[in-house]
Amino acid sequence: xxxxxxTATAVAIRSDNVTRHYRMGETQVRxxxxxxxxxQTGEFVALLGSSGSGKSSMLNLVAGLDRxxxxxxxxxxxxxxxxxxxxxxxxxxxxxxxxxxxxxxxxSMTLSExxxxxxxxxxxxxxxxxxxxxxxxxxVGLKARVHHRPGELSGGEQQRAALARxxxxxxxxxxxxxxxxxxxxHTGTEIMDMLKDLNEQMGMTVVMVTHxxxxxxGYAQRMIFLAxxxxxxxRANTPGGRA
Amino acid sequence: MKLPDLTELALRNLRESxxxxxxxxxxxxxxxxxLVAMLSLGxxxxxxxxxxxxxxxxxxxxxxxxxxxxRGMGRDDDRNAPNPGxxxxxDEAARSEIEHMHxxxxxxxxxxxxxxxxxxxxxxxxxxxxxxPSAKSNDSFEGMQGxxxxxxxxxxxxxxxxxxxxxxxxxxxxxxDDIKVAEVAQPLLGKELVMRYAQRGESAPSGxxxxxxxxxxxxxxxxxxxxxxxxxSDLDPESMRGPTHARVFLPLKLAQSxxxxxxxxxxxxxxxxxNQPVYSSLSVRVKNPTxxxxxxxxxxxxxxxxxxxxxxxxxxxxxxxxxxxxxLIFGSLALAVSSIGIVNTLVMAILERRxxxxxxxxxxxxxxxxxxxxxxxxxxxxxxxxxFGVVLGWAIGQIINFGLNIYLRRQSLPTEHFWAVPLWLxxxxxxxxxxxxxxxxxxxxxxxxxxxxxxxxxxx
Numbered sequence: 213x214x215x216x217x218x219t220a221t222a223v224a225i226r227s228d229n230v231t232r233h234y235r236m237g238e239t240q241v242r243x244x245x246x247x248x249x250x251x252q253t254g255e256f257v258a259l260l261g262s263s264g265s266g267k268s269s270m271l272n273l274v275a276g277l278d279r280x281x282x283x284x285x286x287x288x289x290x291x292x293x294x295x296x297x298x299x300x301x302x303x304x305x306x307x308x309x310x311x312x313x314x315x316x317x318x319x320s321m322t323l324s325e326x327x328x329x330x331x332x333x334x335x336x337x338x339x340x341x342x343x344x345x346x347x348x349x350x351x352v353g354l355k356a357r358v359h360h361r362p363g364e365l366s367g368g369e370q371q372r373a374a375l376a377r378x379x380x381x382x383x384x385x386x387x388x389x390x391x392x393x394x395x396x397x398h399t400g401t402e403i404m405d406m407l408k409d410l411n412e413q414m415g416m417t418v419v420m421v422t423h424x425x426x427x428x429x430g431y432a433q434r435m436i437f438l439a440x441x442x443x444x445x446x447r448a449n450t451p452g453g454r455a
Numbered sequence: 456m457k458l459p460d461l462t463e464l465a466l467r468n469l470r471e472s473x474x475x476x477x478x479x480x481x482x483x484x485x486x487x488x489x490l491v492a493m494l495s496l497g498x499x500x501x502x503x504x505x506x507x508x509x510x511x512x513x514x515x516x517x518x519x520x521x522x523x524x525x526r527g528m529g530r531d532d533d534r535n536a537p538n539p540g541x542x543x544x545x546d547e548a549a550r551s552e553i554e555h556m557h558x559x560x561x562x563x564x565x566x567x568x569x570x571x572x573x574x575x576x577x578x579x580x581x582x583x584x585x586x587x588p589s590a591k592s593n594d595s596f597e598g599m600q601g602x603x604x605x606x607x608x609x610x611x612x613x614x615x616x617x618x619x620x621x622x623x624x625x626x627x628x629x630x631x632d633d634i635k636v637a638e639v640a641q642p643l644l645g646k647e648l649v650m651r652y653a654q655r656g657e658s659a660p661s662g663x664x665x666x667x668x669x670x671x672x673x674x675x676x677x678x679x680x681x682x683x684x685x686x687x688s689d690l691d692p693e694s695m696r697g698p699t700h701a702r703v704f705l706p707l708k709l710a711q712s713x714x715x716x717x718x719x720x721x722x723x724x725x726x727x728x729x730n731q732p733v734y735s736s737l738s739v740r741v742k743n744p745t746x747x748x749x750x751x752x753x754x755x756x757x758x759x760x761x762x763x764x765x766x767x768x769x770x771x772x773x774x775x776x777x778x779x780x781x782x783l784i785f786g787s788l789a790l791a792v793s794s795i796g797i798v799n800t801l802v803m804a805i806l807e808r809r810x811x812x813x814x815x816x817x818x819x820x821x822x823x824x825x826x827x828x829x830x831x832x833x834x835x836x837x838x839x840x841x842x843f844g845v846v847l848g849w850a851i852g853q854i855i856n857f858g859l860n861i862y863l864r865r866q867s868l869p870t871e872h873f874w875a876v877p878l879w880l881x882x883x884x885x886x887x888x889x890x891x892x893x894x895x896x897x898x899x900x901x902x903x904x905x906x907x908x909x910x911x912x913x914x915x
Contacts, residue, residue, distance in 0.1 A: 277817060277908045297822055305819025316814045316912065320471045330818045332460050377818065 224417040225251040230283035243269040245441035256411045256418045258428035261438035267421045276300045309378030313390035315370040317362040324358045327377045348376040368399030388420040465831035479800040480840045486790035487844020493786035497779040499875040514744040518762045519737040521545035543758040558746040563587045564734040566710045573649040574622045584701035585710035600640030601686035608708035613686040618702035640687035653716035654678045794895040801899035813911025822904040829900035837892025841885035
């Protein structure tokens with residue numbers, strides 16, 4: 213990747229001195245405490261740290277699910293802190309795709325209904341929605357499971373469905389929060405390979421939160437380490453596949 | 456989100472916790488049902504009262520007299536009227552003009568006279584009056600023995616029960632007046648009565664027992680008419696007329712063709728200008744009791760004196776307005792309770808579906824989308840509850856009506872419809888239930904929309 217030529221348009225994510233404080237009863241928790249970082253378009257970045265390090269808080273800010281207490285998060289030129297709730301929802305709908313550790317599929321809906329849900333919010337026509345959802349599920353190898361509910365599927369299948377849902381609106385940014393945390397190593401590898409393909413073949417920017425260093429080393433081009441809400445290390449990595 | 460998507464999503468969400476949502480919907484149904492039942496009872500009673508009043512002929516009838524008639528003299532509203540001598544003659548032309556007025560159903564001459572009727576050669580003196588064919592639907596003829604006139608000019612007669620008793624010489628003793636109408640009708644039906652009457656002749660007397668009235672252009676001839684008794688009525692169709700009420704009734708056309716000398720003819724000192732009949736008074740039946748006043752005013756403008764019983768209906772309408780209001784308030788109480796049920800159900804649903812709300816927000820649902828989903832669920836419960844409620848309310852009404860009619864039949868009273876569910880009530884109830892649900896859904900929907908997605912996603 214051309215890391216030497218950093219132009220303004222090539223920056224996918226930039227955070228400037230971001231803080232995020234919570235109040236837990238009497239005490240104030242500094243989940244993020246002055247984090248500044250940049251992610252280039254097309255990069256595969258791993259956010260590493262132990263639990264409570266602030267890596268998930270950082271991801272939530274980039275996802276537009278949360279707002280910083282101070283500082284700014286700029287994604288493709290948009291300052292997320294300045295967007296209205298409505299604009300933030302649109303941003304989540306159009307710019308970002310997310311996968312979670314616990315898949316977060318809606319249990320009462322079939323896979324195709326889950327996958328087409330973002331299209332409903334985007335007010336895509338029903339006929340178009342159906343074929344798009346089918347296609348997306350076909351691409352992740354779940355053609356036969358279209359009418360199954362999440363509860364009837366294995367963890368790997370559920371995460372593939374979640375990935376299909378994350379990609380249905382053709383986002384520019386894929387955010388993954390411990391995507392293999394609930395999977396065995398074999399299915400975990402399957403999911404990671406899919407993320408890698410998306411990054412390499414479609415040029416999608418991927419930010420993955422994980423606490424497994426080996427996983428980051430195997431797939432990420434860069435590893436950013438957080439501890440106690442602060443950025444402690446930021447280093448390039450040559451991915452070598454699953455260790 | 457688009458409306459069809461929203462509706463679909465709402466219905467599937469309702470199916471997910473089917474027990475709780477159906478119980479809430481049943482709650483709404485009961486509320487709507489009580490409202491519908493109460494209102495339809497009020498409306499039904501009102502319609503029943505109006506129907507009864509209309510049938511009684513008391514409130515939809517205007518009695519028209521000429522100002523030349525001395526009966527109209529001295530009444531307040533006549534003070535400023537033209538001099539009786541100058542006012543218009545109540546003739547056939549006037550009758551036809553009144554009958555063609557917009558809200559008038561019919562206008563017929565009021566023919567009544569006291570005369571002698573002979574039954575089995577015994578004379579009986581009584582008031583006779585003419586009935587138009589439309590009187591058949593008058594509820595005074597309910598419970599009548601025999602039948603109504605076969606035609607409007609048949610030589611037939613209907614007797615009032617009291618007169619029938621007199622003919623049979625069965626005057627009830629004091630304190631014992633429950634002679635059944637069937638009992639007196641039995642020996643009389645099909646029998647013949649002879650009516651002796653004075654006919655008003657067109658020209659001067661030509662002999663016989665005709666007598667000329669000095670100073671007038673007509674003569675009086677004594678005549679006889681045979682009449683067949685076809686009916687004996689239990690009630691008194693003319694009870695409202697007080698002392699002038701008749702006890703014997705003839706078909707209107709027959710009575711007109713007889714040219715019976717009427718008491719008012721003697722007062723008619725100026726001869727009629729044409730050979731058209733001149734009436735002493737007309738009974739005008741108005742299509743709807745509410746239009747009596749307009750018709751009365753129009754007839755007064757023509758130069759006649761009118762009389763009607765009106766204020767009673769007005770008081771009645773006021774009474775029903777108050778009654779409906781009370782019934783509405785009591786009916787609404789149940790609906791208010793059920794709207795709290797909606798709030799409760801939706802608040803519970805938010806707690807349960809917190810994570811789902813978080814997921815939806817994470818994948819791009821706006822506050823508005825989430826709010827709309829909850830609104831749609833509330834609205835769907837409202838519409839379903841409204842539909843079931845109307846059906847339930849209607850069914851309750853039918854059952855109560857059925858029960859009441861059994862009771863009435865036991866009391867040997869005629870059965871009635873106490874219940875009226877007009878189409879507007881059906882729509883109003885459903886729309887009202889829908890709107891109330893939206894109002895109830897407002898707080899929960901807003902709460903769901905404001906949910907913080909990060910916290911909602913953390914919720915297991």
